[in-house]
Amino acid sequence: VDESGSSGDQPDITARLIKTRRSRLSSNRRVTIADVARLAKVSTASVSRALTDPAAVTEDTRLAVMEAVARTGYRPNGLARALRKQATRSVLALVADLTNPFYPAIILGMEQQAQERDYTVLMGHTGADPRREASYMELLRDQRADGVLLMTGCLPAGCPLSGPDRPPMVFVSEYLPGSDIPKVRIDNAEAAYGAVGYLLELGHRRIAHISGPITRMISPERQAGYMRALMAAGIEVAPELMVNGDFRYESGMAACAKLLSLAQPPTAIFCANDEMAAGAVKAIRSRGLRVPDDVSVVGFDDIQIAEMCDPPLTTVRQPRARMGQIAMDMLIRLLEGMGDVEVEVTLEAELIIRGSTAPPKSAV
Amino acid sequence: VDESGSSGDQPDITARLIKTRRSRLSSNRRVTIADVARLAKVSTASVSRALTDPAAVTEDTRLAVMEAVARTGYRPNGLARALRKQATRSVLALVADLTNPFYPAIILGMEQQAQERDYTVLMGHTGADPRREASYMELLRDQRADGVLLMTGCLPAGCPLSGPDRPPMVFVSEYLPGSDIPKVRIDNAEAAYGAVGYLLELGHRRIAHISGPITRMISPERQAGYMRALMAAGIEVAPELMVNGDFRYESGMAACAKLLSLAQPPTAIFCANDEMAAGAVKAIRSRGLRVPDDVSVVGFDDIQIAEMCDPPLTTVRQPRARMGQIAMDMLIRLLEGMGDVEVEVTLEAELIIRGSTAPPKSAV
């Protein structure tokens, strides 16, 4: 983030001013359940019942209450209700990197499921900052959210690993390996195995891998799948063909440049995500080579740019919306204490074949 | 969203089950301020004071309270506090389309500012669905958020246009033209004028425009800037050079294909956003033409793909983080009722010149 501009100097600002109204409480008081009760000539208890459990009240009082509600414009206060019921019907979805286009589709799935079950999704962005993580955990302690869906791959700061103080939570995509916290994910090793297997089928023998940062558990998983595929084909894993990246475009470019400088450059590159794959394509082109004619490239995730790339990327698609749906379903079941909940759900990934892969030239 | 899979059939799922614990209240009661007071041998009022306004209490009681707090592990309940204080110190940031890579940078700016002022940002995704908009507005009515930052370009369903029932809100990027609701934005017409002016400087005379959907107010604004620039250069605006898109990659491709089929195709295309510009580049290439040699392309927004494109896109950069910061600052000032607040803040955009633009061949 290069825009650190403090809000002090703003020469380019048009600024017509409006007075800030003093406070919201000052003017008209909010209408409470007591007002409705008074107008309907019943007790507050009856009003509450008429609204939350209409069957528990006679038709007469129900109608009287409804009319009073309509006239006053009364809406129950969720805050007070939450304090009383110890539940808000809203859950927090925590993501570490908002700019990563991988997450939105997962969140969409969560929202769909939440809407069906009458829950609200609140999103939070931690930026991997412990202070922010802790700040969002306070929402849970405060009962301002009932549970949390973690797409951060780690336990938030200030959250106990176990015990009754740990709020209801479900990991999505990445997770904490040793714990009993429920998770929904794909088998990254298996998916990588399949992607590399496809390159082997095409006839490639010299296949490189650009991996993600070792801090992320998915990196070694995908790397393991890559290695296993090579070994299964009787190919020795060449250390110089495994380069480390950080999941970003630039690192893909740099890693690929390194690979192309080898005495024996690879004919295909399996990248641990799409952004690095796009960077690899860029690096290949800037050396005057062509994709897939000279080098094949495979990505991972199938985010939007995979399709927008030139050529469009062959990549591993994760069922992201489905992951979000299932995670939300698990969390809600956890919250409502009904039945059992899977400790681990593993979904299938799918290899999407597009224009960035072809047989090696030697095989033509 | 093609993944409508109900969670009924899941043949590919690994499912070790764990029992759902019954409820959080069942086991150990949560520790309240009364517990601390008892342990510290003071009143609950003193505990509250010691925590929120230490100066209002003697050193002795402060220490006693602190120790009791430490021993009990007490943390005040934000829900109860919010009910009492009628404020939560959290604000809602509403976005219509989560998958649009334009918004994250704005939200980052909001979060930075919020963190400095000790506010929490909750994000919500409406998908332009009135039901979801209304559902998020309930958070405001319920006092579960103090105010809202709108990146949706419209008043959420169920929100009064004016009056005391309208929650504190600030529009960002897009806004409601007629209203007195504060907004922070760029001058889209001016920015478009500058971008097209740059193409004119390069020597282009036949410049096309791919616009956004007319439903979005920024579309006519950018189009107006395009037209004004041409007119200022004494060039007649040709209707066949103005094609409509919907801000998406595919629509950029289609619109550009139409332009290239003209008897007199343009030598440069100004696109209303980067995704359509990327689509235009794709269309140009698929006809065997080159960018920028045969056709120059300019985008708008400077999202990440602008840099990742091949060639990287010349585009209009909006100061997104700054917009977020300022909007958050305005909202907080609105909330805290201090001083005045600008009804409209207009920031400068910046033309970023990259590889997708060059003088027309005729001018070389």
Next chain:
DNA sequence: TTGTATGCGTTATCAT
């Protein structure tokens, strides 16, 4: 400075 007591707006309990 401290404690007492009340209210924030609901819902749940217990009589009636």
Next chain:
DNA sequence: ATGATAACGCATACAA
């Protein structure tokens, strides 16, 4: 079926 009343957990006006 209904009404009075007590929580939910905290902050503050007022009195001491």
